Amino acid sequence: MVKLLKIEFRKMHNSRMFLAGFAVVTLICLGISAIELSAKGFGIKEASYTDFMIYNATFVIPKFFIPLLMILLAASVWGSEYANGMTKTFMLCKCSKTQFYISKCLFLLIMCAAVSVLSFAVLSAVSILKNGADQVSGKEIADMAKMYLLSAAGLIPITIITVLASIFLGDFQKSFACGIVVLLLSIAFDSVGTKSFLSPTHFLSCSPLSHFGIEKPEAYAVLAAYAVILYLAGMVFFRKKDIWS
Amino acid sequence: MNNIIEVKNLCKTINKVDIINDISFSVAKGDILGFLGPNGAGKSTTIKMMLGLVKPTKGKVELCGYNIVDSRAEALSKVGAMVEAPAFYGYMTGYQNLELYADLYGIDKARIEEVLALVHLTDDKNKKVKKYSLGMKQRLGIARAFLNKPEIIILDEPTNGLDPVGIIEIRQIIMKLAETQNVTFIICSHILGEIAAMCNKVIIINKGRIVSYGPVDKLVSEAGCNTLEEYYIKALGIDKIG
Ligand SMILES: Nc1ncnc2c1ncn2[C@@H]1O[C@H](COP(=O)(O)OP(=O)(O)O)[C@@H](O)[C@H]1O
Ligand SMILES: [Mg+2]
Numbered sequence: 001m002v003k004l005l006k007i008e009f010r011k012m013h014n015s016r017m018f019l020a021g022f023a024v025v026t027l028i029c030l031g032i033s034a035i036e037l038s039a040k041g042f043g044i045k046e047a048s049y050t051d052f053m054i055y056n057a058t059f060v061i062p063k064f065f066i067p068l069l070m071i072l073l074a075a076s077v078w079g080s081e082y083a084n085g086m087t088k089t090f091m092l093c094k095c096s097k098t099q100f101y102i103s104k105c106l107f108l109l110i111m112c113a114a115v116s117v118l119s120f121a122v123l124s125a126v127s128i129l130k131n132g133a134d135q136v137s138g139k140e141i142a143d144m145a146k147m148y149l150l151s152a153a154g155l156i157p158i159t160i161i162t163v164l165a166s167i168f169l170g171d172f173q174k175s176f177a178c179g180i181v182v183l184l185l186s187i188a189f190d191s192v193g194t195k196s197f198l199s200p201t202h203f204l205s206c207s208p209l210s211h212f213g214i215e216k217p218e219a220y221a222v223l224a225a226y227a228v229i230l231y232l233a234g235m236v237f238f239r240k241k242d243i244w245s
Numbered sequence: 246m247n248n249i250i251e252v253k254n255l256c257k258t259i260n261k262v263d264i265i266n267d268i269s270f271s272v273a274k275g276d277i278l279g280f281l282g283p284n285g286a287g288k289s290t291t292i293k294m295m296l297g298l299v300k301p302t303k304g305k306v307e308l309c310g311y312n313i314v315d316s317r318a319e320a321l322s323k324v325g326a327m328v329e330a331p332a333f334y335g336y337m338t339g340y341q342n343l344e345l346y347a348d349l350y351g352i353d354k355a356r357i358e359e360v361l362a363l364v365h366l367t368d369d370k371n372k373k374v375k376k377y378s379l380g381m382k383q384r385l386g387i388a389r390a391f392l393n394k395p396e397i398i399i400l401d402e403p404t405n406g407l408d409p410v411g412i413i414e415i416r417q418i419i420m421k422l423a424e425t426q427n428v429t430f431i432i433c434s435h436i437l438g439e440i441a442a443m444c445n446k447v448i449i450i451n452k453g454r455i456v457s458y459g460p461v462d463k464l465v466s467e468a469g470c471n472t473l474e475e476y477y478i479k480a481l482g483i484d485k486i487g
Pocket of ligand 1: 288
């Protein structure tokens, strides 16, 4: 299984997809920071590190672009590999379907964490460079790190939804489209108010609520339920599915 | 137990259509079995069920004495296969692609060179696979099937896209492995001459059913035919072509 996981990384490394993905995240973070720092209208120009980080956590970066990247990755790791016959070929190497499924999901989980860590690092760096290191305490950074990690956990449901779509549809375009549709619907639902904690993408933009300690306790349970149920459903369906192409 | 492959009453039904209907056969160690049939007959589907990719609706498959559904890892540990067109990562070189599988099997890197030399790809091993021709990809697929020193090798249309010399080379490799290392082969092909030259047994299937099954020489001579081609046409019930 570790070997299967290593293969995922090696192949990402070879396809330069790692670099491209991380470059995109970095650029987006820098772009948003630039907009924000230059826009006087927001009134946060002099904002502290914490304000800056919280503001960014609710901005489009985590809410749309980072999940978009994860959907892209999930659809290519699952959907397109199924369509082009790589899944079939790996299945012939005596690795079990369960091992195969777990290692791919684990890979995506690591990538969820990685993009969040990256966006956290870039935004932190921008803020610290702007405001000076003496303006930030270690505790503030730790608090914000926790908050960004929570938004990484918020990426899990939408990623596994794309995996499920890939297992059913067995094709890159369709599963990518499916992921996007769910993401957009979910974002729309997010903004409808008090029930937003039920959406699979709630924590992508609402992680600051937990920082202020005003998150509904149910929200965490909903997130965990999404992750566990979707993950197990994917495993069951993948084990049942015939591998044709 | 001298039958290394045992297929019993294999059936596959999709949306109430019987794609594979009650296929049974067995293969002894060292046999080269030709698997013939028109397009859509169910050759690839049968092979996918034998390799545990597709779950049979009914029936069972045993490879080296292990049931493919219950003991998948053991059954596949001595099997190498290429099913339909071989898939590779185009952005990696031929060598890097094989390296992935060598790692998965826990095989020494020297073995990669060995199989690459076997299919004459040593010179192109550092080229990206997307720059390979169809025939080169096919060779790389065959190399991958040989990688884990299997006792059973299953090849689905292995000579697809190969040039005449390539076809002869692959045939020689197959016959040599069967002879010297007692490797068992199942080979799907559309080229009847190919099967006639290599295989000692043949199965002809049509519409998911076995039409005939037995040693090539015996089948051909008993039916009063001169060539496998003649026999094939007779077995499928096609009187005249054109
Ligand atoms: N992915 C699939 N889903 C459902 N049926 C399929 C699929 N692939 C092939 N079939 C059906 O299985 C039958 C046998 O196909 P196949 O085994 O590929 O034939 P062959 O390899 O002998 O040309 C065909 O009737 C085909 O329609
Ligand atoms: Mg076929």
